[in-house]
Structures are given as structure tokens and as C-alpha cells.
Amino acid sequence: MYTIHADGKLLFDSLSEEVESIALSPKLEQDINKAGSATFVLPPGNVMHGSMERLKTIITVEQDGEQLFRGRVMETEGDTYNQKRVYCEGDRAFLLDSMQTPYYYSGTVRGLFEQLITNHNSMVDVEKQFVIGEVTAVADGETTEVECTIYASTFSEIEERLLNAYGGYLRTRTVGNTHYIDWVKTYGELNTQPIEFTVNLLELTDNMDASDVFTCLIPLGASEIGEDGEYTEPVSIASVNNGLNYIQDDEAVAKYGKIWRSKTWGYEE
Numbered sequence: 001m002y003t004i005h006a007d008g009k010l011l012f013d014s015l016s017e018e019v020e021s022i023a024l025s026p027k028l029e030q031d032i033n034k035a036g037s038a039t040f041v042l043p044p045g046n047v048m049h050g051s052m053e054r055l056k057t058i059i060t061v062e063q064d065g066e067q068l069f070r071g072r073v074m075e076t077e078g079d080t081y082n083q084k085r086v087y088c089e090g091d092r093a094f095l096l097d098s099m100q101t102p103y104y105y106s107g108t109v110r111g112l113f114e115q116l117i118t119n120h121n122s123m124v125d126v127e128k129q130f131v132i133g134e135v136t137a138v139a140d141g142e143t144t145e146v147e148c149t150i151y152a153s154t155f156s157e158i159e160e161r162l163l164n165a166y167g168g169y170l171r172t173r174t175v176g177n178t179h180y181i182d183w184v185k186t187y188g189e190l191n192t193q194p195i196e197f198t199v200n201l202l203e204l205t206d207n208m209d210a211s212d213v214f215t216c217l218i219p220l221g222a223s224e225i226g227e228d229g230e231y232t233e234p235v236s237i238a239s240v241n242n243g244l245n246y247i248q249d250d251e252a253v254a255k256y257g258k259i260w261r262s263k264t265w266g267y268e269e
Contacts, residue, residue, distance in 0.1 A: 002026070004040065005060045006073075011048040012040065019045035024083070028061055028069050033163060033170055036090035038069050044082045052076050052086055055213060055256040058127055059088045060174075067174050091172050091179070094128040095120060095155035099218060099260040102233070104147045109138045112146060113162055113183055120154040123216075125257040130172065133180035137168025151218055152263035183239055214261040215252040218245055234264060 004012035004023060012023035024041040031037075038061055039209050042049045051057070061069035072094075075087040089255065098120040105112050114132055121129040146161055158170070171182040221235030236245040248258070 002063045006048045006057050020047040035093035038088040040086055042084045096155045097259040098123040098155050100157045101150050109142045109144045110135050116154055117183050130179055130181035134182040136185045137183045138166050214259045215256055216246050216248040216258050216260045218262040
């Protein structure tokens with residue numbers, strides 16, 4: 001049996017014929033080191049038809065009580081029959097919502113992973129936070145030295161500094177009410193054969209879309225490397241903004257949560 005929930009409320013049951021829990025064309029795409037996606041169409045009688053909030057509603061897909069997917073609603077589109085097509089992205093995309101400030105790190109590779117996730121958790125709402133679970137992609141004592149001079153998303157830092165450098169796979173999973181993120185050496189056996197239920201559920205793909213929507217902005221001025229080779233930090237607005245280096249849209253934060261981006265304005269030529 002397959003089920004889909006929205007913020008914990010049942011919206012689809014593969015064994016039910018009740019209109020309140022029917023979704024059309026449900027499809028789940030699981031990706032390796034990407035976010036994955038889920039799509040479905042809600043007929044007018046579905047109990048959650050009018051409750052899908054973009055960037056806010058949390059969707060989960062389960063098979064016989066085991067969670068296969070967790071993510072958020074990204075797009076909704078209605079048609080002339082008042083049916084609503086819903087597109088969701090997987091929870092690994094939550095790592096796109098936070099920013100890593102320029103930093104220098106020297107220590108274990110696992111420690112860098114922990115630092116990046118800790119910084120991510122400090123910048124996002126609780127439903128987007130992760131607890132570090134299994135780390136088997138690198139040895140506990142393996143060390144690294146990293147210097148980042150730009151503001152970058154947590155996802156891009158993990159991809160560049162960890163996945164591209166050491167390999168392995170990011171995996172998210174939920175146990176009880178705890179949402180874990182693992183960095184594992186092997187992901188398990190892969191099967192690209194689609195699994196059918198009603199229409200279809202699972203196939204392997206290689207897609208990930210990131211939204212252009214953000215609610216917190218870190219505006220930056222120019223930075224440069226002087227003749228002495230020293231790096232000059234970019235100008236921020238902290239000195240004229242009560243010590244804060246960012247601005248936010250309070251109404252958007254209340255609706256979507258904190259989603260971070262940065263923008264640099266360099267010297268004019």
C-alpha cells in the first residue's frame with residue numbers, strides 16, 4: 001500500500017476508493033545525490049485540494065508505513081476541470097535555503113560535514129533541519145584544510161568540498177520525528193525498473209530544480225586581493241543595519257520560512 005501525506009494529513013491511499021483520498025497520476029522520482037521529486041494531481045474532492053502552500057507544505061510518501069520520500073510543495077497548477085497538479089522537491093533541496101559565510105577550516109573531514117550542517121540548521125526553520133546520522137564515506141581520522149572566500153549555499157559547499165572530493169552519497173531519512181542526513185560510502189542496490197501502482201510510483205532520474213524564491217538576502221560589496229596578497233572581506237551592511245549583515249522580508253519569512261541568498265555588487269568599471 002502506498003500513501004501520500006501533506007503536513008501529516010492523508011491525501012492519497014492506493015487502496016482507497018474514497019474521493020477524499022484519491023490522487024491522480026502519482027509519480028515519485030528518486031535521485032542519487034540530488035533532491036528527487038514527487039508529482040500528483042488532486043481532483044476537486046480531495047481533502048487537501050485547497051491546502052497546498054508553495055515552499056511550505058511538507059509532503060511525505062510511504063510504502064506500507066515506510067517513508068520513501070519527504071519534501072515540500074514547489075509548484076501547483078490548476079486546469080479547467082479544477083484539478084490541481086502538484087510538483088514537490090525532495091528534502092535534500094532544503095540545503096539550498098541556507099548560506100555558508102566565508103570560512104577557513106582545518107580538521108577532520110567529518111568535522112567539516114558537521115560544521116556545514118550545524119550552520120545550515122542555524123539559518124532555517126525546524127522542519128528543514130537535519131541531525132547527522134551515518135558517516136561512512138570517509139575514515140573518522142581523515143583530515144582536510146579548506147578556505148572558502150565567498151557566500152555559498154550549503155548544498156554547493158557539500159557537493160564541492162565533500163562529495164566531489166571524497167565521493168559517497170547523501171541520504172536523508174526520518175526515524176520517528178527525527179530527520180537524519182547521512183553521508184555514506186554505498187547507497188545500496190540500485191534498481192531502475194519502474195514500480196507501478198495505479199499509474200506509477202518510482203523511477204530513477206537525474207533532475208533537481210531550485211527555486212528562485214528567497215526571503216533573506218545578504219548584500220555584499222566588492223572584495224579584492226591586495227598587492228600584499230591579503231584578501232579583503234567584502235563590504236557588508238552590518239554597520240548601518242544594527243549589526244546584521246542581511247535583510248529579510250518579514251511577510252515572506254512568515255509564509256515560506258527563511259530561504260537565504262547573497263548578492264555581490266562589485267566595483268564599476
